[in-house]
Amino acid sequence: MKRPTIDDVARQSGFSLSTVSLVINDRGYVSAETRRKILEVVGRLGYHPTRSARGLASRTSGNVGFILTEDHFSQAEPFYTRIFLGTEFESRNFHYYILLTTVPSVGSHIETPRFLLERHVDGVIIAGKVSHKLIEHVESFGVPIILVDYEVKRRRYSAVLIDNRAGAHLAVRHLLATGRSAIGFLGGDIDHPSIAERLEGYREVIAESGKEELISTAETETRSANGFSAMQDLWNRGVRPDAVFAANDAMAIGGMQFLKQQGVRIPEDIALIGFDDIDTCRVMDPPLSSIRVFKEEMGRIAVQRLVDMITAKTTTVVTTHVPVELVVRASSAPIEVDVGAPGQPSLQA
Amino acid sequence: MKRPTIDDVARQSGFSLSTVSLVINDRGYVSAETRRKILEVVGRLGYHPTRSARGLASRTSGNVGFILTEDHFSQAEPFYTRIFLGTEFESRNFHYYILLTTVPSVGSHIETPRFLLERHVDGVIIAGKVSHKLIEHVESFGVPIILVDYEVKRRRYSAVLIDNRAGAHLAVRHLLATGRSAIGFLGGDIDHPSIAERLEGYREVIAESGKEELISTAETETRSANGFSAMQDLWNRGVRPDAVFAANDAMAIGGMQFLKQQGVRIPEDIALIGFDDIDTCRVMDPPLSSIRVFKEEMGRIAVQRLVDMITAKTTTVVTTHVPVELVVRASSAPIEVDVGAPGQPSLQA
DNA sequence: TCAGCTTCTCGAAACGTTTCGATCGCTAAG
DNA sequence: CTTAGCGATCGAAACGTTTCGAGAAGCTGA
Numbered sequence: 001m002k003r004p005t006i007d008d009v010a011r012q013s014g015f016s017l018s019t020v021s022l023v024i025n026d027r028g029y030v031s032a033e034t035r036r037k038i039l040e041v042v043g044r045l046g047y048h049p050t051r052s053a054r055g056l057a058s059r060t061s062g063n064v065g066f067i068l069t070e071d072h073f074s075q076a077e078p079f080y081t082r083i084f085l086g087t088e089f090e091s092r093n094f095h096y097y098i099l100l101t102t103v104p105s106v107g108s109h110i111e112t113p114r115f116l117l118e119r120h121v122d123g124v125i126i127a128g129k130v131s132h133k134l135i136e137h138v139e140s141f142g143v144p145i146i147l148v149d150y151e152v153k154r155r156r157y158s159a160v161l162i163d164n165r166a167g168a169h170l171a172v173r174h175l176l177a178t179g180r181s182a183i184g185f186l187g188g189d190i191d192h193p194s195i196a197e198r199l200e201g202y203r204e205v206i207a208e209s210g211k212e213e214l215i216s217t218a219e220t221e222t223r224s225a226n227g228f229s230a231m232q233d234l235w236n237r238g239v240r241p242d243a244v245f246a247a248n249d250a251m252a253i254g255g256m257q258f259l260k261q262q263g264v265r266i267p268e269d270i271a272l273i274g275f276d277d278i279d280t281c282r283v284m285d286p287p288l289s290s291i292r293v294f295k296e297e298m299g300r301i302a303v304q305r306l307v308d309m310i311t312a313k314t315t316t317v318v319t320t321h322v323p324v325e326l327v328v329r330a331s332s333a334p335i336e337v338d339v340g341a342p343g344q345p346s347l348q349a
Numbered sequence: 350m351k352r353p354t355i356d357d358v359a360r361q362s363g364f365s366l367s368t369v370s371l372v373i374n375d376r377g378y379v380s381a382e383t384r385r386k387i388l389e390v391v392g393r394l395g396y397h398p399t400r401s402a403r404g405l406a407s408r409t410s411g412n413v414g415f416i417l418t419e420d421h422f423s424q425a426e427p428f429y430t431r432i433f434l435g436t437e438f439e440s441r442n443f444h445y446y447i448l449l450t451t452v453p454s455v456g457s458h459i460e461t462p463r464f465l466l467e468r469h470v471d472g473v474i475i476a477g478k479v480s481h482k483l484i485e486h487v488e489s490f491g492v493p494i495i496l497v498d499y500e501v502k503r504r505r506y507s508a509v510l511i512d513n514r515a516g517a518h519l520a521v522r523h524l525l526a527t528g529r530s531a532i533g534f535l536g537g538d539i540d541h542p543s544i545a546e547r548l549e550g551y552r553e554v555i556a557e558s559g560k561e562e563l564i565s566t567a568e569t570e571t572r573s574a575n576g577f578s579a580m581q582d583l584w585n586r587g588v589r590p591d592a593v594f595a596a597n598d599a600m601a602i603g604g605m606q607f608l609k610q611q612g613v614r615i616p617e618d619i620a621l622i623g624f625d626d627i628d629t630c631r632v633m634d635p636p637l638s639s640i641r642v643f644k645e646e647m648g649r650i651a652v653q654r655l656v657d658m659i660t661a662k663t664t665t666v667v668t669t670h671v672p673v674e675l676v677v678r679a680s681s682a683p684i685e686v687d688v689g690a691p692g693q694p695s696l697q698a
Numbered sequence: 699t700c701a702g703c704t705t706c707t708c709g710a711a712a713c714g715t716t717t718c719g720a721t722c723g724c725t726a727a728g
Numbered sequence: 729c730t731t732a733g734c735g736a737t738c739g740a741a742a743c744g745t746t747t748c749g750a751g752a753a754g755c756t757g758a
Contacts, residue, residue: 003468005744016708021746029705051467052404053744056713061401062467063446073434078427078628081434085422088449097412097464099446100437115446118400118411119352224632253632260634279427283573283602285609285634354714365738370716378735402714405743 004045013041024049064096064306065113065121067138069105072128075223079248079276079295080127083148086299087125094307096122103134110134116141123306126150129192144309148302151193156317158309160302164194164275167291167324168201171245171273174289174326176209178334180243180271183211184234186255187247188219188226195222195247198275202245214241222247227254235262242270243332249274249281249290256284256331271332277325286330298322353394362390373398413445413655414462414470416487418454421477424572428597428625428644429476432497435648436474443656445471452483459483465490472655475499478541493658497651500542505666507658509651513543513624516640516673517550520594520622523638523675525558527683529592529620532560533583535604536596537568537575544571544596547624551594563590571596576603584611591619592681598623598630598639605633605680620681626674635679647671 006024010017015038022028023038041047055061066087072080084100091098099121101113110133115121123144126135132152138145147159175183185202189195199217206213216234219226227246231254234241246252252274259266266272266286274281277292301320308314355373359366364387371377372387379387390396404410415436421429433449440447448470450462459482464470472493475484481501487494496508524532534551538544548566555562565583568575576595580603583590595601601623608615615621615635623630626641650669657663 007744017745018709018747019707022707025746029707031706034706048466050405050744051469052401052410053713054467054746055401056399056405056715057744057746059713059746062469078430081427081430085430089451092450095463097448097469099448101441102438114444117397118403120400120411120446257632280629280632283606283629284632356714366715367717367738367740368736371737374716378737380736383736399714402743403716405745406714406716408716408743 004047006047006049008045009038009041009047012045013038059119060122061120062096063099063115063121064091064303065115065124065143066098066100067113067124067126067130067134068100068102069128069130070102071105073102079278080149082295083127083299083302086296087303088299089296090300090303094303096303096307098125103130110137112137116143123310125302125306144306146302146306146309148298149194156319158305158316158318160298160305160320160322162194162293162298163321163323164197165201165204167275167293168198168245169205170324170326171275171291172202172205174328175243175245175271175273175332176205176211178243178271178332180335181211182214182239182241182243184214184241184244185216185247186227186230186234186244186251187215187217188222188230188251189247190217192222198247212239214239219251222251224250224254224257227251228258229254231255231258235259244270244272246272246274249276249278249288252288252290253280253284256288266331267333268335273332277327281327281329284331286333289329289332290327292325292327294322294324353396355396355398357394358387358390358396361394362387408468409471410469411445412448412464412470413440413652414464414473414492415447415449416462416473416475416479416483417449417451418477418479419451420454422451428627429498431644432476432648432651435645436652437648438645439649439652443652445652445656447474452479459486461486465492472659474651474655493655495651495655495658497647498543505668507654507665507667509647509654509669509671511543511642511647512670512673513546514550514553516624516642517547517594518554519673519675520624520640521551521554523677524592524594524620524622524681525554525560527592527620527681529684530560531563531588531590531592533563533590533593534565534596535576535579535583535593535600536564536566537571537579537600538596539566541571547596561588563588568600571600573599573603573606576600577607578603580604580607584608593619593621595621595623598625598627598637601637601639602629602633605637615680616682617684622681626676630676630678633680635682638678638681639676641674641676643671643673 006017006020010020015034019030020038022030023035051062066084068080088098099115103111121143124138125146125148127148129150145157147157149162151159172183185199187195187199203213216230219230227250230251244255246255252272256266256272259270264270273289275291277290281288281290305318355366355369359369364383368379369387371379372384400411415433417429437447448464450464452460470492473487474495474497476497478499494506496506498511500508521532534548536544536548552562565579568579576599579600593604595604601621605621608619613619622638624640626639630637630639654667
């Protein structure tokens, strides 16, 4: 009871190996009649080509590598995880599988992902901030690369990026529109292009409005604990903000914890808005306003672009900016208006 | 500038293909001197065997399949995702890659995962509740299988399970210990073995304590929205609970939203505890007590067991029950004691 | 009529490994 | 002194595809 091979199909259909192969791959010239007969045998035998054999002969693996730093991977905040899931989902449509691997975080030595050594991937997705050395190293294996949520200035790589500037504009304009005037920025890890862009966006709108900047970017990471410290920093200066735009939701969460601990009321005394729109936003009390980032969508686009690069052999560099969306929840409600019962289950997605 | 093959290593070292292969796979009899020489050439050339060729010749893929229903996959609650990440992490230690695929949820027709058709995996991990037909179908491909967080009564499969009963005992005993007396159970999807066991555990402790059962299991799913309805149901009966044990955190979250909306104070009027200990618990207000499930650990164990089965060719059925842990937060604080400022950043992990 | 396409099919050569005997010299057991 | 067994190495045969080049047959236009 062995599995049928392409030989069996050839023998039973009366055609040669090569012709069967052409039919299976839907390539070259094959008469309709021949195709029909061969497919009939394929169906009857339940034949399906074997990946390894196909890979060996055609020098393709049918896999795509996904590289993530250990930091991002182990982070509780499921941001990159969502992007990864998006790639997983989309890759099915192109008959690829995703091989995930983590690499030591920025600064450490480079460890070559095994899937590159084994020629086990046809292209690579790199998500988040990684060392440039690593990117160049991956490149040296001659596979197409696409970056997600990261950019390299010196050299142009295809990338899928968040429209951070637009998002920051939305957030800050929203805070201004609700009547706030002293608007702070809760930042950290300012080296990350995404964070830097959010800060720029903030600055642009603040400048335009004639208000004063109120910025904290001393923290080196953008986790919840850093948000706590950053908010503390911001709160104990001369000017107290009546609204804060956080570089991401994790920081906003930490910031909210600090404010609650101080007995500051949200949104009555201070409005708060984050960035990313992670799931947690909805269950917080008050629910956290945020800039929605379509994380799964970013993963999907990355796969589409990468498959383009793999199949078309094109070397064109394509940068895609994925739009964002303002999601208003109770944490940034206008001061005057009744906010509604806190903790009410939000109807928005 | 081609990559070196095993041929190159053989030629340059002066030994045969077979001997080089033996050295690379660390198998069979090779003298220390020969090994040294060959490894020297391997190092010098930067040789690394190609997966496809190896796979073809040895009939192994070096991959492990991970099957998840679409429901579980797209669920916001990152429970199975964490298990998946655990498998990802552990698989590196065994030089395997994980291929994730989703299947239509229970009830639909069976769609054979492509990695099985292509002989692209050496074993399969199935997570969560799936149809028995699917399991049998996967089995028919002759690869080892391990279930995670699911059991089949009729037939014994190796499985990695949560110690749900013990968890339920911990939760309910904890509620009793804090002075609560009318303890409710917020359930749903009672067909799921894990949920059923949590209910059983609840019942056992309640019976032992001489109190009365107060159970809602009408809901068919265990999402947040169902928790909202189930709590509503429980709340509007004759006896009002002063503590509730929810079948999982998602339901507890929904329940909490309902209670807040009613103006019920937590934990003063009612204590609440969930199950799973998802990340969200910590940022809720009040932070939600829960039974911690070591999700990544479950994934790791699954990989270890599966690799055992793949390499040792053993057919022994091994069931592992992963212990759980009680995590007390403000939502289940005793009535008398001062709870501390709400929303205070919890120091526990 | 003939050269030059196009359509269709096939044989054979890769692709880069593992694995299965076979051989050979040496040592230990009988 | 045999003989069995082990350590070390090798040649050759898989493993199951894709791909390349060639050839036959039919059609088209000059």
